[in-house]
Amino acid sequence: QAFVNESTSNDPKMWNYRAPIYLQIALKEPSLDEDAILKATEAHIKCLQKDEKGRIIVRKWTTEEDILAGLIQCGYKLFNVAIDKYNAKDYTGALKYYNAIFDIIPLDAEDQLKRGNITKETILYNSFFASSKMKDNATSKKLLQQLIDINFNEPAIYIHMSNVYLEDKNTDKALEYLKLGRNMFEGDQSLINTEINLYIQLGRTSELIEKLGEAIALDSENDLLYFNRGTIYDQEGDFVNAEKDYKASLAINPDAFGTNYNLGALYFNAGVAINNKANDTSSNKIFEKLKKEAEASFAKALPFLETAYELNGEDKNTLLSLKQLYYLSGDYKKS
Known part of the structure; x- marks a missing residue:
């Protein structure tokens, strides 16, 4: 009642009691209110608001340490619920719960969520898989681009982005992101193979071979260039040229x-x-x-x-x- 009452709806004492109550419901009796963990998260964040002197508004009743501890519990619960939603094929629900964690991460000064592998990168990546299942290419592109912008250490994001653009019939962008991925992860075999296979599908392997030949002429000591070209010849069944390029690559980098x-x-x-x-x-x-x-x-x-x-x-x-x-x-x- 205090929450819906206009005079008390933003009262610190109301948030102070609402936070632990809804957290306990979420942890012990989630069937009572499916959104309990979202309400608990909102309440804990409200409790951490500061007054004009920089003190949290619920300091009379609860310590900042206890509020933060509760908020971290909210983060873990949100993450687990999001996974459950995904496994139940409720991809919209999964995205909603993942998104709620973004409000907690800036307040987790001691990286307690990170210890459980709940990071911005993990949430973005998991969210992408949910949006992908929904065939929401616009959201998928947005999520993958955020991962690319923060240099997420996962070569597959470039393959995923390429595939999304292929679904949108944009082969130029699909190739562009594979090239970007290879620049970031030069020796990643999955990226190399995906790019080669796409050129094969497009009937443009001669173009890729030509580009690699030009690159080799400019940088003849780059073993990866020979390796990449050899891989193309290999996949095309050109044994002689594949063997030649692999040997040239190993002559530069035998390990x-x-x-x-x-x-x-x-x-x-x-x-x-x-x-x-x-x-x-x-x-x-x-x-x-x-x-x-x-x-x-x-x-x-x-x-x-x-x-x-x-x-x-x-x-x-x-x-x-x-x-x-x-x-x-x-x-x-x-x-």
């Missing part, structure tokens, strides 16, 4: 995980293809010839994949390829 893996995979896949041909032939002579070629290709693959494993022993693709390679090479103990 590059991606290049070691890709060159190893190039030889490995070639060996598998030859091996399959051998198994399909009815001629013993051709079979023996192809088997030797396959074994030679597997032998070429081994040192590069082993180096890739040494550089990143957690990569599942490398582990799987090595396991298959050892098996096909007859090294059953290692496989």
Whole structure:
């Protein structure tokens, strides 16, 4: 009643009591009022308002420390409710609860929310997934742009932004954001592959190869340029040029995980293809010839994949390829 009464609706004492009451409802009996946590959050923030002397307006009844503690509880509850809403496919609700946390973050001077990974970046990113499910491209672009503007350390945001623009039939912008992402995360394989695949879909791989060739002419010691071009050749099935560029890249940077893996995979896949041909032939002579070629290709693959494993022993693709390679090479103990 005090809240709806005009004479007491903004009274400090009213906010002081409203804050813990609605927080307890939200934490213990949320079914009584679905918006209890939103009301609790608003009340706690109101309690932190300062008077002309810089003191919080509820100091007579509650300490600032206790109000802040309650507000942090609100933040965690809002975050959990937002996740629950998302999982229940209530994406509008998820966005509403995520947005409410933005009012708390500036008041969390001790970064208590951050310790639970509740940050501006996390909220923006989670909000994007909700807006994406809603097919709200305008909101998705806004959220992703905010993440880009604060240099969020996640390459996928550029892929997401590119995909949103593709849905809007704007291929130029889609390519622009992939390029921007690659400038930020030069060696990220997912960005490289996404850009290459988009050029392939658009029938413009020759354009990308030409651009990389021009870049190599200006910066011939940049291993990533050779790697990127080699990846394009690789995806197009141009074994000779892919091999040539991967080797050129490794000559500059022999410890590059991606290049070691890709060159190893190039030889490995070639060996598998030859091996399959051998198994399909009815001629013993051709079979023996192809088997030797396959074994030679597997032998070429081994040192590069082993180096890739040494550089990143957690990569599942490398582990799987090595396991298959050892098996096909007859090294059953290692496989």
